[in-house]
Amino acid sequence: MASVLRALTWAENALITVLAVALIALAGTQIAARVFFETSFIWIDALSRSLVLWLAMLGAVVAAREAKHLGIDLFVHALPLFWQQAIRMLSALFTISVCGVLAYAAWGLVALEFEMSSGSNHLLPGWLNFAILPIGFGLMGVHVALRLLQPTAANS
Numbered sequence: 001m002a003s004v005l006r007a008l009t010w011a012e013n014a015l016i017t018v019l020a021v022a023l024i025a026l027a028g029t030q031i032a033a034r035v036f037f038e039t040s041f042i043w044i045d046a047l048s049r050s051l052v053l054w055l056a057m058l059g060a061v062v063a064a065r066e067a068k069h070l071g072i073d074l075f076v077h078a079l080p081l082f083w084q085q086a087i088r089m090l091s092a093l094f095t096i097s098v099c100g101v102l103a104y105a106a107w108g109l110v111a112l113e114f115e116m117s118s119g120s121n122h123l124l125p126g127w128l129n130f131a132i133l134p135i136g137f138g139l140m141g142v143h144v145a146l147r148l149l150q151p152t153a154a155n156s
Contacts, residue, residue, distance in 0.1 A: 057136030099141030
């Protein structure tokens with residue numbers, strides 16, 4: 001399981017790197033086109049918005065993977081160890097459930113967009129813009145579940 005997790009981590013990090021470099025290159029191209037040639041490429045703005053959505057969701061996946069996501073545990077540390085573990089387990093199960101529901105709902109959005117076949121940025125089909133939503137929520141749930149399966153010392 002460790003090799004699968006390493007491969008998943010590598011793939012997520014590689015995708016973030018490629019998308020971030022693409023976003024920077026597109027933004028630089030757009031700036032250069034406007035400054036030097038007094039023109040712009042309309043599709044770059046739409047594609048950039050899509051890349052920002054993908055990067056934001058992948059950033060949330062990394063936060064879930066590294067347990068750096070937002071958490072409210074002000075009083076949990078004052079509880080006995082048993083209750084701390086129980087609350088963390090319930091919190092993880094709730095998080096996994098919410099991620100599952102959101103992934104399912106987002107899949108419906110992607111399917112609807114696929115049926116409509118709209119092209120929002122003239123390069124990619126519209127459904128591809130939203131495809132990161134079920135992927136991202138699904139990966140967040142997987143990472144939380146994997147952390148839940150790890151030994152207790154790693155959960156804190």
